[in-house]
Amino acid sequence: MESRKAKFIGETVLSGYAVVRQIPGAKMTSPIDPITADLWQVIAATDEVAIGVVETTLLLDQPIAITRDKDGLPVVWRRTSEARGDEIDPETIFDRLPVITGYGYIWTSFGNPPKELFPIPEYAEADRKNMSCGSIGLYVSAPRAVENFLDMGHFPYVHTDILGAEPHTEVKEYDVEVSEERDEVLATRCRFFQPRAALSATEGQEVEYVYRVPHPFCSVLYKSCPEDDSRRDVIAIFLQPMTEERCRAHLLQSMVDSTSTITDLRRFQQTIFGQDKPILENQYPKRLPLDPRSETPIRADKSAIAYRRWLSQKGITYGVIPMAS
Amino acid sequence: MPLSLSDSTWYPIASAEDLPLRHVYQGQLLGRELAVWRADDGNVNVWENRCLHRGVRLSIGINEGGELKCQYHGWRYANRSAGCTYIPAHPADAPSRRIENKTYPVREAYGLIWSAANSDLPFAPFPGAESGDWFALRPMPVNAEPADVLTALAGLAPDDQPADVLPGMGLRLGEVTYFVQPVDANRSVIRGLLAKRPENEAAALRAHNETLTRLRDRLERAAARKPAPAALQPTFDKVSVELSTMPDIVIPRGNTMPVVVKRKWQTADGVVGFELAARDGHLPTFQPGAHIDVHLPNGLIRQYSITNGPGELMSYVIGVKQESASKGGSKVLVDTVREGDVLAISEPRNNFPLRRDATRTVLIAGGIGITPLLSMARFLDKSALPYELHYFTRAGEQVAFRDELGALHGKVFIHTGVPRSEIATSIATTLGDWSRAQHVYVCGPSAMLETVRVTAAAQGWPDEAIHFEYFKNDKVIDDSTAFDIELARSAMTLHVPSGKTILEVMRDAGLTVPSSCEQGACGTCLTGVMEGEVDHQDVYLNDSEKQSNTCMMTCVSRAKSARLVLDI
Incomplete structure (x- = not known):
């Protein structure tokens, strides 16, 4: 991945706020493991939070509130009595959670987050169309949603005539590695026959994918770009774990596409996720089981197996059913 | 008494009418979800409602008649055994491992489908069951404890005519027999039966439904006033270590099982059909193209392809060539084995897997080579996948399994008496030029195999698109090493x-x-x-x-x- 050597340009990093691990008396319905607590967690698309107006959501079982100050910088805090749509003066909020913005989204943390978000260097390329494609609620754990994002075998069945079509169902051999240096799962040489891989595609083609899992609840996909053989479209999914069995999927597209409108590109991605939603919500158990004997993997699931092992080794317990020790 | 996950009692879980053609019904019993479906042969399957691959509910799957297909990745599970027969992500591989979903016992009787959490108890008809022409009422779901529901039903009886208590949370109240289906600790379904079909069905259904609706409202108000019991917590069985570790290849070893020769018949001039049935229950899952070893009375072992279609596991049908020259093998089967005899067979094994990801599948059979291809055609037929079956015999009387071939919906061509010199031309025309996702399967005499391979290769068919099975090893063995x-x-x-x-x-x-x-x-x-x-x-x-x-x-x-x- 040559392009990953490009310099990472994040948007804004705010620091200097006290990091609060746990407010005494805060409701803790599920224990949050320390790894999860220290991660940056996505909570909202930056554009969708109005200046001086309260937006509310749930993160790791805890109600939080978001607004933006007069400079447009996000402010995030543990919600008390505020309601969605309330007007608020951000200057009056003192107990703030750490905040960072990146890839069009606002991220926060209940622990000691790293200085930066994981890199997606392509996002900074000037000629790309970058867009958030909406936030979709899913009654399933965040790791189940990540695993679905990594999976090609379901294309002909769930994304029929778009990302796949029967009878072209084969998942060819691909490579998976867990990079210790970057601490991420990387699947390369993933190939799949697609009738209409992207909005700009007009005929069926074998599409090549690269998948990264640079964060336990986020994944980035690089796929061959129908418009330019030398470049790759980037689609990322950032999962906001609301509870252990419920999440919001925030989508990012960073496309090389000179003809489609942003509305069309968004609609395409929303169609895809709308197709995944009913399948994901029929998965049981809703938390991702990490014991290898709980489900039946096949060769096509190499990336999912690597992802489950990686979560297990990291010690993530939120949204998963850990291996019985 | 609190409900138990291991309660062995048989309970009704659906009306027979809930299982129309090619439907999958979501049933529930004792905290468990069930995928309930009727195969085209009439058999009702009650399975754990969860694909073993990724845990997606099978009740949202597709009933293909002989197999159930998962919505998520298209895995196919066979009628009766719930064994996985096909994994579309790896279309060239036969699922060699025993991937088998959990099944529950089932009985269809008195207009209802009955099941139990385990097979500890045999199904027993309720008292008086045999005398009725039963008519099922509309089920009434109630959010209340099953025991409370049963008590309330008993309370519907007039004082001078108390209800008769039946085993398995049942009771008889005048003309209606009621059963409470324990869905979970705090959820029930009332299933009622009338001993005969009412004259005005709609009116009877409505009247009983109104009675039960009032009862439900009363029960749910009472249930809301007391603490709800904790829901049952069923666990999912773990898959075997062998299934959980990925690339291992496990080869079934020589386990044999007894089968009864249920039917033996002359299916064509020179071909005898044998139907081999399980002694009880069903036979193991097989895939199209699979064969079994048959252990013959004289100690020899011979391989025969299974001709069955998807989900047909009550017996395997094989075809045996009546060869005068054949020493010992087929001859023993044909001459000495009779209906009612018991033979030992191996578990099915597949060296001739069928890909179901082709846009065009050409099946070419010569003589007795029809047997595995008949099975393949039947699988493709059920899944409505396109195929052409070409069957070459010397004469019309030698066409085996004519009725079975006649029942197929695809393109079936029977070529009789084609002179040997013209077979190659005929195959060349049949195959045509190759294009992506076309596959040919051939089974027959070695000369025919060779003709198909050479012809296909000459017309641009790559090796991986030409499929055949060896019944003998024609390779020259190099035994020079020490x-x-x-x-x-x-x-x-x-x-x-x-x-x-x-x-x-x-x-x-x-x-x-x-x-x-x-x-x-x-x-x-x-x-x-x-x-x-x-x-x-x-x-x-x-x-x-x-x-x-x-x-x-x-x-x-x-x-x-x-x-x-x-x-x-």
């Missing part, structure tokens, strides 16, 4: 000189080792390899099995390394 074998369990080291097989050397040393064809085609002498590199010369193991270097055929294969350690 090496040592260490027999791990017999604690013996032997030298195998050039010109002798491993099998012969072991027999010379006094070991009893099974074998049959002794040309690397039948699989009888399959042996585990613990160390060393095998020089495979058989046609039994497939490429991935050969590459696994964990097993070998000792009748023809040898060593590339100086030493082999065998699990004998």
